Amino acid sequence: MTEPTSTQGNSPDLAPFATPDVLRIANASGFYGDRFDALREMLTGGPLDIVTGDYLAELTMLILGRDRQKNPASGYAKTFLRQLEEGLGLAHERGVKIVANAGGLNPAGLAAAVTELAARVGVPVRVAHVEGDDLLTPGHTWGEGVLTANAYLGGAGIAECLRAGADVVVTGRVTDAALVTGPAAAHFGWDMKDLDALAGAVVAGHVLECGTQATGGNYSFFGAHDVRRPGFPLAELHADGTAVITKHPGTGGVVDIGTVTAQLLYETGGARYAGPDVTARLDTVRLTQDGPDRVRIAGVRGEAPPPTLKVGLNRIGGWRNEIVFVLTGLDIDAKARLVREQVEDAFARADRAPAYIRWELARTDRADADTEETASALLRLVVRDSDPDAVGRAVSAAAVELALGSYPGFHVTAPPGKGAPYGVFEAAYVDAAEVPHAAVLPDGTRVPAPTPVRTRPLEPVPPPPLPELLPAGPTRRAPIGLVAGARSGDKGGDANVGVWVRTDEAWRWLAHQLTVDLFRQLLPETADLPVTRDILPNLRALNFTVHGLLGEGVAAQARFDPQAKALGEWLRSRHADIPEALL
Incomplete structure (x- = not known):
């Protein structure tokens, strides 16, 4: 990945895109079961360098764990293989590399299956995989009945595979953003000291990871756009870590500051967004509209990652x-x-x-x-x-x-x-040095992945100053959603609700009005639970984490909405005293 590809097939509109300064990375799957033809759509819809697929979630790992109980040779996302029956040839013709976490609990097994498939369909590709996340091994005691124990790895192993010339890289449990940080590090030559650049790639990866949620899917203000069949997103990454989020021309949906903000807030907590490669400071993210269906992400600062890795x-x-x-x-x-x-x-x-x-x-x-x-x-x-x-x-x-x-x-x-x-589902944490993160290259060589140069314990960011209070004036009792958008989701037993507004005036109201106390009043289910509010002024956003709302996680189905997907929309439907000037 250190050199631009010299050819991507014979079609002039699919000419090579990659340069030493720009890398074009797309997403073609946000979960196991996402739109099946998305891989073909992304490969044929415009120029790309990398296409990624995110197939794993907490519930998916449980499903794959039960599959592995029945058949030890399984444990990976079979849909990915079926997509490759056609997609592998298309990617090879166009010089596009494929990076996916579809390996689940058995990345070696999936890599072997991809190699077999490539031989069967006559496509000469080099396949590599990343391993080391599976900690259901001797030496680790996780308690009775544990089916899966997987560390969330970063992108360093993916980068090693791509540097060795892999055309397809499959992984097990990596962070969703690692599917972008790995290719970006390989292409631009970043190492573990390039914290700001890595943090920018993490933010871009987080925007891409859930597919069409970045292009108008599940969007609070969907009525203003045609989102019947939104296109999948892609990012134009630059050597300094800045990125432009966009989509292929002619595809449905929309990319604007609102859709990108919504996805940035999804399943996050405080201003420090920790990962194995870097801790990205979400309070430094700046979004600007860069043209129709183009949003530029800049200003992202990075800090050393924590010394521990999360284990699901x-x-x-x-x-x-x-x-x-x-x-x-x-x-x-x-x-x-x-x-x-x-x-x-x-x-x-x-x-x-x-x-x-x-x-x-x-x-x-x-x-x-x-x-x-x-x-x-x-x-x-x-x-x-x-x-x-x-x-x-x-x-x-x-x-x-x-x-x-x-x-x-x-x-x-x-x-x-x-x-x-x-x-x-439970989360545990282990010393990162105890996790044998490694890249298995196309020739079978096993190479340990580079580790962070230094680490930094994760601490909350002190609350920033609030904007000046909106002047007093007449108010009207109305739904909060007339002014604010929201997106919510799950992290184990916790739920998060990100709330944002589109103007500075609305932010001057929201930042002061929507306190933890009012949040609890509006959502009585949260009244007796710990609730944390984080303030992100650059995004005009508040992020609430409700600890324990989802009990033992989505698979326990302890709640009507077990993944808290609609918690934000419930909040938007609740009434508050809103300044008439904002309505």
């Missing part, structure tokens, strides 16, 4: 079952109370009641409704236990036996089942 642990937490009772028409609360008392009485008479019982009544009904569905509310029962019988036969019997002896109109959304295992 997944284990089977027990068994789970769910029944949703439909309550129609009048006396909804009384009907809910009756069936709840009946079910809990049945549990009391059973040999063993489930260890965890949770009821939620969703008042989806409305008065004088003109359809039966809109006249109905949903009462959701969730049970969990270490014994499958406690959530299976006992729960099914308790519900079924009420069919003719409970509230009028009794029915459920689906027949009760026997329950299913659920997962639990």
Whole structure:
């Protein structure tokens, strides 16, 4: 990657793009199950140097862990292989290198499968992989029932593979941004001392990692744009770490400061965004519109990374079952109370009641409704236990036996089942020096990845000064979302909500108005939980972290919205006193 490619096929509109000063990196997958034809779209839609794919998430690692239990030769994202059946030839014709974390729990197995596929389809490519993240090995004790234990690696191993001439690099659990920092370091010749440049690449990688979330997908202000089929994003990276986020010409969606801000806030915490290569200071990020569908990222400062690496642990937490009772028409609360008392009485008479019982009544009904569905509310029962019988036969019997002896109109959304295992995610931390991060080059040579020159313990950034308060004036009670956008997500058992506004005047209101106390009032679920507020003035944004909202993580499904994807939209729908000048 140190030299520009000399050819990318015969098509003049796909001429070589890479120069010593610019590298064009695209994303073609934001999760395992993303748009299947995105790889082809990105390879044929315009010039590229690198195309990346992010296939891993906390829940994905659990799914792959269960796959590996059944078949030790599995453990990687099979979709990636099917995409390569066509994409590999296209990439080779155009001189585009492919970097993906689809290796999951078995990057060596996926690398071998890619090599076999290349031989079968007649495409001469050099395949390398990165390993060392899997810590489910002797010498590490993670506790009972742990299926996966994977350290989040940086981009140094990817860079070594590309420097050795790899055309395809597959990894296991690396940070999402590592798919960009690795290629950028290889191309520009950065080393572990180039902290600002690496931090810029981390920010660009974070914007790209979730695919079309950067181009109008899941965007609060979607109504102003055509987002029926948003194109996937790409970044034009420069040697100093600055970048321009854009997309292929003619594709759907939009790239503007709002879409990029939304993705920057997604699943982040404080102003220090820590990673294995560098800690990026999100409070230094500056965004400017660089033309239609072009947003420039500049000013990013980097600090030495922490001395530890995060390790994601997944284990089977027990068994789970769910029944949703439909309550129609009048006396909804009384009907809910009756069936709840009946079910809990049945549990009391059973040999063993489930260890965890949770009821939620969703008042989806409305008065004088003109359809039966809109006249109905949903009462959701969730049970969990270490014994499958406690959530299976006992729960099914308790519900079924009420069919003719409970509230009028009794029915459920689906027949009760026997329950299913659920997962639990935990984060642990290990000394980075204990993790054998290595690149396995195309010729099979195993090379240790470079390590940071120095480290720095992670500390919160002191709150910056707030902007001048907006002058007093008339206000109106209205939804916050008329002024502010939001994006929310999960990190293990925690949830984050990033909130931003589009004007300096709105920022002068938001920074003072949306305090932790008001946040808790607007979202009563958070009232008894620790909530942290971080201030990012350059982005006109606040980022709230709600600790413990998601219990034991997405796989435990402890909450109606287990990944907190809509938590921000709930916040936007809540009413506050907003200055009329902003409305």
